[in-house]
Amino acid sequence: MNIKQYLDSTYLKTPEQAGLSEAENTTIVQQFIQEAIDEDFKLIMIRPDKVKMARKMIDEQKSKVLVGTVISFPEGTNSLEEKLDEAQQAVNDGADELDYVCNYNAFKNGDINLVKKEIIEGTKLAFQNHKIAKWIIEVAALTDAQIIQLCVLIKNVVIANFKEDCYPNVFVKSSTGFYKTENGLPNGATIPSIIMMIENASPLPVKAAGGVRTYDDVVEMIQLGVKRIGTSAAKTIADGQVSKENY
Numbered sequence: 001m002n003i004k005q006y007l008d009s010t011y012l013k014t015p016e017q018a019g020l021s022e023a024e025n026t027t028i029v030q031q032f033i034q035e036a037i038d039e040d041f042k043l044i045m046i047r048p049d050k051v052k053m054a055r056k057m058i059d060e061q062k063s064k065v066l067v068g069t070v071i072s073f074p075e076g077t078n079s080l081e082e083k084l085d086e087a088q089q090a091v092n093d094g095a096d097e098l099d100y101v102c103n104y105n106a107f108k109n110g111d112i113n114l115v116k117k118e119i120i121e122g123t124k125l126a127f128q129n130h131k132i133a134k135w136i137i138e139v140a141a142l143t144d145a146q147i148i149q150l151c152v153l154i155k156n157v158v159i160a161n162f163k164e165d166c167y168p169n170v171f172v173k174s175s176t177g178f179y180k181t182e183n184g185l186p187n188g189a190t191i192p193s194i195i196m197m198i199e200n201a202s203p204l205p206v207k208a209a210g211g212v213r214t215y216d217d218v219v220e221m222i223q224l225g226v227k228r229i230g231t232s233a234a235k236t237i238a239d240g241q242v243s244k245e246n247y
Helices: 022-039 050-062 080-093 104-108 114-129 146-163 162-169 191-200 213-225 232-239
Strands: 008-012 043-046 065-073 095-100 134-136 171-172 208-209 228-231
Touching: 008 022, 008 208, 008 232, 022 043, 022 050, 022 171, 022 213, 022 232, 043 050, 050 065, 050 080, 065 080, 065 232, 080 095, 080 114, 095 114, 104 114, 104 146, 114 134, 114 146, 146 162, 146 171, 162 171, 171 228, 191 213, 213 228, 213 232
Parallel strands: 008 043, 008 228, 043 065, 065 095, 095 134, 134 171, 171 208, 208 228
Antiparallel strands: none
């Protein structure tokens, strides 16, 4: 199976997180973008401040690689206005896909209306600009019941507010890869969490992010029904090797 068109090659570390200078970190981002072009991955996922650079490199090489970025990353607690401003700037800079971090803490605290509103408005902004929206629910921060409830909420909001032909362009995504878990528990996609997501988000597609480390992991996720996989080791996995990365 050619898995490359399922892979969102991902580099989201800030210079501080990587222990590098701004220039050194930018060089790594450039290398990830070039690798995505050379390997023909589906998408390169980078921070919003690197979208312009990715767009320029991809366009200059006439590549079909898509540019994705994260919004309100990684906690998802920005106000709706801040999220929309960040998303619009990303679109202006050349992003094709917007991976919003859902305000899962608001959801856990029972502020369902806030979550509904950001899903409606964030998805609307994406569609108005002919882009794809993804909603990161951060499975490691949720109980099984909450994973199911949040997937159902996103699904129902999308069905109630957008036409059926839009559904394939709104993903529910498992993880940021930056959530801090206790006792070494997984902070990304697991088989049980992905099964719950697919069963409860359908007809919306699901993106598995974090925790996918081998070619066989990718194939298993695809066979479960996942439409996209986020990983910082896309080439390693595509080459049939085992990723040692956390995401």
